[in-house]
Amino acid sequence: xxxxxxxxxxxxxxxxxxxxxxxxxxxxxxxxxxxxxxxxxxxxxxxxxxxxxxxxxxxxxxxxxxxxxxxxxxxxxxxxxxxxxxxxxxxxxxxxxxxxxxxxxxxxxxxxxxxxxxxxxxxxxxxxxxxxxxxxxxxxxxxxxxxxxxxxxxxxxxxxxxxxxxxxxxxxxxxxxxxxxxxxxxxx
Numbered sequence: 650x651x652x653x654x655x656x657x658x659x660x661x662x663x664x665x666x667x668x669x670x671x672x673x674x675x676x677x678x679x680x681x682x683x684x685x686x687x688x689x690x691x692x693x694x695x696x697x698x699x700x701x702x703x704x705x706x707x708x709x710x711x712x713x714x715x716x717x718x719x720x721x722x723x724x725x726x727x728x729x730x731x732x733x734x735x736x737x738x739x740x741x742x743x744x745x746x747x748x749x750x751x752x753x754x755x756x757x758x759x760x761x762x763x764x765x766x767x768x769x770x771x772x773x774x775x776x777x778x779x780x781x782x783x784x785x786x787x788x789x790x791x792x793x794x795x796x797x798x799x800x801x802x803x804x805x806x807x808x809x810x811x812x813x814x815x816x817x818x819x820x821x822x823x824x825x826x827x828x829x830x831x832x833x834x835x836x837x
Contacts, residue, residue, distance in 0.1 A: 672801075674707060674708050675707050676833070687701075699737075701724050706721050720761075720771065725754075729741060747778060755774075767791075769805075786830065788805050788807035788830075796835075802834065808830070813826055
């Protein structure tokens with residue numbers, strides 16, 4: 650009986666060691682393999698596009714259990730870059746991002762739903778301009794695998810739309826802003 654119990658315990662332990670667990674990834678900002686872009690309607694005449702040059706983050710991901718995944722992204726709003734220095738200065742001002750008063754923005758996932766075909770619904774809390782609101786990011790897993798430097802990577806793309814009036818902007822005439830996240834992480 651004692652041998653049977655030891656054998657069963659060994660089988661359970663061996664089986665448990667093969668259960669996939671979420672791997673932790675660091676967003677690859679050093680290699681510039683991640684981007685946070687934005688697009689806003691400019692007075693109804695055209696599109697203003699840009700990006701945030703400074704951000705950091707990490708995520709956990711398990712292809713066999715995407716619902717257990719988590720993501721945290723920290724954004725430096727002062728790094729806004731619309732390819733126009735004077736406009737960027739205005740975007741950093743109290744009229745828009747007010748970076749002196751609100752030097753950080755953040756996204757923290759609260760729920761991830763696997764929609765099949767590498768599509769994910771990522772729900773979370775987004776803090777911008779000192780206000781935190783729930784948002785939904787429509788995401789897709791681009792791929793994962795070994796890289797040429799003996800590492801392992803996973804990459805995702807996602808989009809969401811926010812209304813700046815929800816974040817107490819002084820100049821809320823901008824209306825909706827589309828965000829595009831291209832995130833590639835290196836397994837830790």
